[in-house]
Every structure is written in C-alpha cells, then in structure tokens.
Amino acid sequence: xxxxxxxxxxxPASTAAVARAAxxxxxxxxxxxERLGTIFTDAQFSPLFAHRGQPAECPWRxxxxxxxxxxxxxxxxxxADAVRSRIDWKYLLGLELTDPGFDASVLSExxxxxxxxxxxxxxxxx
Numbered sequence: 024x025x026x027x028x029x030x031x032x033x034x035p036a037s038t039a040a041v042a043r044a045a046x047x048x049x050x051x052x053x054x055x056x057e058r059l060g061t062i063f064t065d066a067q068f069s070p071l072f073a074h075r076g077q078p079a080e081c082p083w084r085x086x087x088x089x090x091x092x093x094x095x096x097x098x099x100x101x102x103a104d105a106v107r108s109r110i111d112w113k114y115l116l117g118l119e120l121t122d123p124g125f126d127a128s129v130l131s132e133x134x135x136x137x138x139x140x141x142x143x144x145x146x147x148x149x
Contacts, residue, residue: 035119042114052091052115061117062087071140080125084116085133091115092130103127 034042034056042053055062061083068082091112092102105112107124 032117034114034117038110038113038118038120041120042110045110050111050114052111056115056117071136080129080133082133084118085130087116088112088130089134099127099130102130 033039042050046053063083063086068086071082088102088106091097091105092099095102095105097105103124103126106116106118107122110120112118113120113122
C-alpha cells in the first residue's frame with residue numbers, strides 16, 4: 024500500500040447541508056468537526072506506507088473511524104457500514120453523501136499497520 028496524501032479540506036456542501044438539516048441543534052460528531060477539524064493528517068501516518076503500490080485508504084479518516092468505532096463499541100463491519108450510511112460520520116470524515124466507503128477488512132489492516140510501525144499512540148484513546 025502506498026500513501027497518496029489527501030487534504031482534509033472542507034466538508035462537501037451537500038453533506039454539510041444535509042447534516043445541518045438532520046441535526047439543526049448540532050450533533051457530537053458535527054460539533055467535533057466544526058471545533059477541532061479532522062484531528063489527524065495523512066502526514067502523521069506517512070512513515071507507515073510505501074512510496075509505490077496500490078493507494079491506501081485515507082489514513083486520517085481511518086484513524087477517526089477507529090476512534091468512532093471504539094466510542095460506539097462497533098465491530099469492523101458495523102463501523103464500515105456506518106461510514107457508508109450515517110450522515111454524522113460522513114460529515115466528520117468530510118465525505119460526499121454518495122461515498123461508498125470501504126471494506127471492513129481495511130480497518131483491521133490499518134490497525135495492523137499502526138502496530139507494526141509502532142504508531143499506535145497516534146490513535147490512542149485516553
């Protein structure tokens with residue numbers, strides 16, 4: 024897997040509009056994105072990836088998904104489903120509403136990469 028760094032950027036306009044309509048009084052994940060941004064950057068994870076090869080899923084997003092997964096006590100499959108289906112997750116992750124997400128196995132691979140690279144502290148929950 025190789026890292027093709029992505030900028031965290033803004034939340035897509037359609038995702039933002041739907042999230043504001045769905046959660047007019049706010050939502051913990053919406054507020055997290057608005058107040059703290061994406062928290063992680065791809066650069067934090069660049070030592071864990073090769074310079075060549077198939078592009079990896081965006082590591083800053085995977086790091087956030089692992090935190091959400093822990094917070095909600097979700098299996099990899101249920102977390103991957105939440106990325107595909109939940110407006111608040113799409114907002115926090117800066118994804119288009121139509122983003123198809125990723126296979127659940129990507130989360131296990133990402134955690135393995137963190138441990139192999141000694142970078143677990145990047146996603147530590149305290």
